[in-house]
Structure formats: structure tokens, C-alpha cells
Amino acid sequence: MGTLRITDVVPSPADDCESLMKAFKGLGTNEKSVISVLGHRNASQRKKIRETYQQLYNRSLVDDIFSELSGDFRKAVLLWTYEPSERDARLANEALKSKKKTIIQLQVIVEIACASSPDHLVAVRQAYCGLFNCSLEEDIKANVPMPVQKILIGLVRSYRYDKELVDPSIANAEAAILREAIRTKQLDSDNFLMILSTRNVHQLRATFKCYNQNYGFTIDQDMKSCGKGLLESILKVVIWCIDSPEKHFAEVVGASIVGIGTDEDSLTRAIVTRAEVDMMKVKGEYFIANKSSLDNAVIGDTSGDYMKFLMSLLGAKV
Amino acid sequence: MGTLRITDVVPSPADDCESLMKAFKGLGTNEKSVISVLGHRNASQRKKIRETYQQLYNRSLVDDIFSELSGDFRKAVLLWTYEPSERDARLANEALKSKKKTIIQLQVIVEIACASSPDHLVAVRQAYCGLFNCSLEEDIKANVPMPVQKILIGLVRSYRYDKELVDPSIANAEAAILREAIRTKQLDSDNFLMILSTRNVHQLRATFKCYNQNYGFTIDQDMKSCGKGLLESILKVVIWCIDSPEKHFAEVVGASIVGIGTDEDSLTRAIVTRAEVDMMKVKGEYFIANKSSLDNAVIGDTSGDYMKFLMSLLGAKV
Numbered sequence: 001m002g003t004l005r006i007t008d009v010v011p012s013p014a015d016d017c018e019s020l021m022k023a024f025k026g027l028g029t030n031e032k033s034v035i036s037v038l039g040h041r042n043a044s045q046r047k048k049i050r051e052t053y054q055q056l057y058n059r060s061l062v063d064d065i066f067s068e069l070s071g072d073f074r075k076a077v078l079l080w081t082y083e084p085s086e087r088d089a090r091l092a093n094e095a096l097k098s099k100k101k102t103i104i105q106l107q108v109i110v111e112i113a114c115a116s117s118p119d120h121l122v123a124v125r126q127a128y129c130g131l132f133n134c135s136l137e138e139d140i141k142a143n144v145p146m147p148v149q150k151i152l153i154g155l156v157r158s159y160r161y162d163k164e165l166v167d168p169s170i171a172n173a174e175a176a177i178l179r180e181a182i183r184t185k186q187l188d189s190d191n192f193l194m195i196l197s198t199r200n201v202h203q204l205r206a207t208f209k210c211y212n213q214n215y216g217f218t219i220d221q222d223m224k225s226c227g228k229g230l231l232e233s234i235l236k237v238v239i240w241c242i243d244s245p246e247k248h249f250a251e252v253v254g255a256s257i258v259g260i261g262t263d264e265d266s267l268t269r270a271i272v273t274r275a276e277v278d279m280m281k282v283k284g285e286y287f288i289a290n291k292s293s294l295d296n297a298v299i300g301d302t303s304g305d306y307m308k309f310l311m312s313l314l315g316a317k318v
Numbered sequence: 319m320g321t322l323r324i325t326d327v328v329p330s331p332a333d334d335c336e337s338l339m340k341a342f343k344g345l346g347t348n349e350k351s352v353i354s355v356l357g358h359r360n361a362s363q364r365k366k367i368r369e370t371y372q373q374l375y376n377r378s379l380v381d382d383i384f385s386e387l388s389g390d391f392r393k394a395v396l397l398w399t400y401e402p403s404e405r406d407a408r409l410a411n412e413a414l415k416s417k418k419k420t421i422i423q424l425q426v427i428v429e430i431a432c433a434s435s436p437d438h439l440v441a442v443r444q445a446y447c448g449l450f451n452c453s454l455e456e457d458i459k460a461n462v463p464m465p466v467q468k469i470l471i472g473l474v475r476s477y478r479y480d481k482e483l484v485d486p487s488i489a490n491a492e493a494a495i496l497r498e499a500i501r502t503k504q505l506d507s508d509n510f511l512m513i514l515s516t517r518n519v520h521q522l523r524a525t526f527k528c529y530n531q532n533y534g535f536t537i538d539q540d541m542k543s544c545g546k547g548l549l550e551s552i553l554k555v556v557i558w559c560i561d562s563p564e565k566h567f568a569e570v571v572g573a574s575i576v577g578i579g580t581d582e583d584s585l586t587r588a589i590v591t592r593a594e595v596d597m598m599k600v601k602g603e604y605f606i607a608n609k610s611s612l613d614n615a616v617i618g619d620t621s622g623d624y625m626k627f628l629m630s631l632l633g634a635k636v
Contacts (some may be wrong), residue, residue, distance in 0.1 A: 082504050119444070122444075122477070126436075126477070129436075129477070129480065133479065133481070133483060133515060134479050134483075135440045135477055137476075138517070140477070141512065141516060150508065153516070157475035157477070158475070159443045159444070159447070159453055159454075160453060161447045161450070161453045165451060194459065198453060198455040198456050198459060198471075199456070220468070241497070
């Protein structure tokens with residue numbers, strides 16, 4: 001369940017566009033008005049607003065947001081306004097083109113591959129080709145060293161069966177294969193990757209449960225025996241994104257806030273991508289892990305229009 | 319360029335449905351009428367006919383074809399009537415579930431992965447999940463032995479960039495990687511598969527050209543040094559389907575006809591799947607390879623309504 005609160009009486013797309021155009025007009029921008037419109041519309045409503053804006057003013061809403069807003073607020077509103085497949089294609093590209101390629105950047109690709117629907121993943125791959133003149137796989141190949149490259153390519157190429165269908169004997173057999181790969185420290189083996197990238201998520205959750213029952217450890221705990229490198233970190237995110245994406249995103253929010261300074265990019269991404277999906281659960285997991293609320297963390301670590309916009313996606317009446 | 323001849327004045331879908339219903343009614347079927355309608359409509363017209371038939375009679379056109387026609391004729395008309403993505407999902411499933419798994423069966427999967435558009439391939443994977451309660455990859459994994467399994471899964475998971483974009487330096491570098499894999503007989507290596515399954519077809523054609531220029535042999539000739547097993551046969555089909563699908567399908571037609579008896583399944587598949595794509599070129603390649611026309615070969619090796627239907631797809635005025 002998401003946290004986005006849609007206005008009780010939603011104005012027509014044309015009215016919303018007029019409000020946005022008014023907010024942009026003249027010197028300065030009425031940020032409050034931008035938040036009150038876009039911060040309370042779901043994906044299909046935003047799509048209609050984008051299309052109507054283009055028709056009415058012969059201008060791109062995304063371009064106007066880019067030139068009228070700034071900083072983290074701009075980035076958040078932009079990500080929220082893009083078609084979700086385009087948004088994720090851009091996030092993946094940004095991760096692949098960034099100088100640093102730590103877990104902070106590369107986990108974005110795992111989230112797209114493992115914590116969204118098979119059809120969304122395909123749409124992201126299609127959008128990527130359209131935006132960046134090569135396939136997502138080609139850019140992973142060119143920018144990520146082995147063995148993480150192999151894992152990421154395997155995952156983004158998946159098209160999982162998307163109904164709840166679990167075969168307990170497969171769960172048992174494949175838990176053993178996963179266990180053997182971990183025991184022999186072969187986390188990049190074809191067998192290991194094939195299971196994680198072809199099976200449907202319900203089957204995989206059953207397999208992980210079997211793993212825990214049969215071997216006394218959860219698979220992500222057990223994997224720690226293999227080391228603490230990028231490969232292990234990526235695979236931990238894979239398992240969490242499949243098993244309980246809400247836990248993963250609660251951790252992303254927590255990590256983005258902890259210590260001095262805030263990782264705004266990660267915070268924005270987690271909230272923007274999950275506000276319409278499972279943010280209620282993410283809040284729950286955040287509370288369990290941190291004994292404090294995610295809302296308070298966001299209020300404490302961000303400010304101004306950026307804070308107000310995130311809070312509106314988190315369900316506050318802004 | 320295809321060979322399908324669409325009637326000059328196309329009746330409305332409702333009129334076509336009425337003709338088909340009339341052809342099915344009572345004892346016996348008017349096969350001529352079925353051919354004269356379906357044998358002269360393109361994919362989007364057939365789609366409308368399917369939908370209109372369902373609306374008008376609350377019956378499935380595909381089911382009625384199944385119960386009214388028989389033999390190779392029925393199979394050809396059915397394949398022609400399915401939505402192309404569903405058709406190919408069914409062809410792949412039939413190949414994977416057949417007892418024999420020689421190149422004759424498995425090349426079907428290569429054709430879908432390498433000789434059709436990236437979007438079509440994705441649509442086939444979606445259709446496969448809908449029809450068979452598991453992903454195409456899972457069924458390949460369960461039914462095809464290694465190392466061919468690895469190649470096929472890699473290929474069906476591709477989503478290639480689909481515009482004409484060639485980097486000559488990549489062509490040169492990757493020709494060398496392909497050459498090295500062939501020299502060391504490692505046709506199932508990750509490197510080899512990654513190139514064949516991630517690069518766009520125009521890039522790969524340039525890479526194959528480079529291969530020929532740099533090493534004095536075409537890559538498929540060179541691969542013969544690795545043996546004559548299923549793996550080598552599959553990879554030869556991969557290269558042909560990427561480099562010149564028309565040559566591959568001319569060979570499929572030739573092989574289906576040569577010797578005593580005809581392999582109707584392969585003949586039907588080649589004609590049904592390419593009639594709207596590149597059958598003119600396939601005919602040209604067939605003529606070059608066999609010094610006789612593909613049309614004459616079909617007329618000589620098939621008969622009755624089956625022959626008439628294939629000939630209508632090949633552009634004859636039936």
C-alpha cells in the first residue's frame with residue numbers, strides 16, 4: 001500500500017496544467033502550488049497532466065520543471081513527473097555513468113530488476129534503448145566490472161512469471177543449490193544466478209524460507225561467510241528486494257539519513273519510487289528497525305520545499 | 319518484403335467473419351472460402367477478424383478453425399490466425415515439450431530470439447507466461463541440456479537496441495573475442511554468448527564482416543572446427559538468423575522438402591512466420607541455393623488445401 005494522498009476532488013488535467021503554468025510564470029516560482037498539484041496525483045493522472053501540458057502550451061512539463069525549480073527539490077519533482085519507466089531508465093543510466101560504482105549506485109539497478117513487476121522491467125529496458133542509444137545490458141557491460149556485471153545483466157534480462165505459483169520440491173532442491181554455491185563461495189556461478197534471475201518471486205520466497213528451515217540461517221546471513229565485497233553486497237540487495245522490498249527500502253532510507261549529511265539522491269529515489277507501491281510497509285519496517293518514524297527522520301534531515309514535497313508523497317497533508 | 323497479397327478491396331471484419339462462419343456451417347467445411355479470406359489478410363486485419371468473430375458469435379475463431387479443419391492445413395491456418403506473439407510462444411513450447419530435441423526443434427527458439435524484433439521477443443515471453451504458467455526461460459532450463467540451455471536462455475533474454483548503430487572499433491575488438499573463443503573451442507563461454515546476445519544486429523553484422531576480413535573465413539565456416547554437435551548447429555543458426563534471416567529460412571524450407579517425405583511443421587513455420595516479413599528475399603536465397611523456385615518446391619511436395627493455403631501466403635492468386 002502506498003502513502004500518496006490524492007486530492008478528494010481531482011481537477012481536470014487542463015486545470016492542473018493551468019495551475020502549474022501559473023506557478024511557473026513571471027519571476028520566481030510558486031513551489032507550494034507545484035507541490036499541491038503534482039504531490040497529490042497518481043501515475044496515470046501525472047501522465048495525463050504531462051500530455052495535456054504539451055498539447056496546451058506546446059512545451060514539455062519536464063523541461064519547465066527543470067528550468068523553474070532547483071536543487072534536490074527539482075530532482076525529486078522531476079523523478080516524480082517522468083513516466084516511471086523513463087524515470088528508472090534515467091536512474092539506471094545515472095548509476096552506470098557515475099564515477100563511483102559502490103553499492104549505493106549499483107543497487108538502483110537491482111531495485112529495478114528485482115523489486116518491480118516484470119512488465120515494468122521490460123518497459124525500462126525499452127525506455128533505456130530509446131533514451132541512450134544502446135541497451136541497458138550493453139551499458140552494464142561497459143561500465144561495471146565482473147563478476148557484478150554478470151549478476152546485474154542476468155537480473156535485468158529476467159522476465160519472471162508473475163503469478164503466485166510455488167513448487168515446494170523446487171524450493172527444496174534449489175535451496176540446496178544456493179547453499180552449495182555459498183558453501184563453496186561461488187556466488188557468481190551460473191547455477192546461482194539462474195535461480196535468482198529466472199524464478200518467480202513467490203517461488204524464490206519459498207526457496208529462501210526452505211533455506212532458513214533446512215540450514216538454520218537465512219540465506220543473506222549465510223552469505224556473509226563469502227566476504228564483504230561488492231558482489232556480496234549486491235546479492236544481499238537482490239535477496240532483500242525479492243524477499244521483502246519494503247525492508248530494503250526502509251534500509252535505503254535509514255542509510256541515507258544516518259550520520260552527518262544526507263544522501264538526498266537515495267532518499268528521494270526510495271520515496272519517489274515506492275510512494276505509490278508499498279510505502280506504508282516501508283514505514284512499518286523503518287519503525288521496527290529504528291524505533292522511530294520515517295516521517296520524523298525525513299522532517300529532521302531535510303528542509304524547505306524538498307521536505308514538503310517528500311512529506312506530501314509520504315501522505316502528509318501539504 | 320513479404321509475399322502476402324491482400325485483396326484489393328478488403329471486406330469489413332464483420333463481412334469476413336460472416337464468410338468464415340458460412341464456410342464452417344453445416345456438414346463439411348468450405349476450405350476454399352477460408353483460404354480466400356484468411357490467406358489474404360495481414361496481421362492487423364486478422365486480429366480484427368478474431369476480435370469481431372468473438373463479438374459477433376461469442377465463439378473463438380481459433381477454436382472453430384481447430385474443430386473444422388484438419389491435418390497440416392489446420393495447423394497452418396491456426397498458426398496464421400494466432401496473434402504472432404502467441405503463435406511463437408506456442409511454437410517454442412511445442413519445441414521444448416517434444417521428445418526429440420534436435421536442431422530441427424530447437425532452432426525455432428533461435429528464430430524467435432534472433433530473427434524477430436526485440437519488442438516481438440518480449441511479447442512472446444509475455445505470452446508464454448500467460449499460456450504455460452511459467453517463464454520461457456524456466457521451460458528451457460527444465461527441458462534443454464547444457465550447454466545449449468545456456469545459449470538459448472541468453473538469447474531469449476536479450477533486448478537488443480533496434481536502430482542501425484555500428485561502432486567499427488567494437489566490431490574489430492569483438493571479432494577478435496569471437497575468434498579466440500572459436501580457436502579455443504569455448505563456444506559456450508560467457509564472453510561469446512554476451513556478444514551474441516547483447517549487441518544490436520547491425521553491430522553484429524559488422525562484427526561478422528570484420529571476422530571474415532581479419533581471419534579469412536566467415537565465422538560460421540570457422541566454427542566447423544569446433545565440432546558438429548548440437549551446440550555448433552545452434553550457433554550456426556544464431557549467426558545466420560542475425561546475419562541474414564532470409565538465408566536461414568531458405569535453408570529451413572529446403573531441408574523440409576529434400577529427400578523422401580516432407581517436414582511439414584518446418585515448412586509451415588517458415589512460410590507462416592516470414593510471409594509478411596521477408597519471404598521475397600527468402601525466395602531469392604532459395605533460388606540461389608537450389609537453382610529452382612521455392613514455389614515449385616512447395617507445389618511439388620504438398621497438396622490439396624494445405625498447398626493452396628501455403629501458395630496463397632507465397633503470393634499466388636488462390
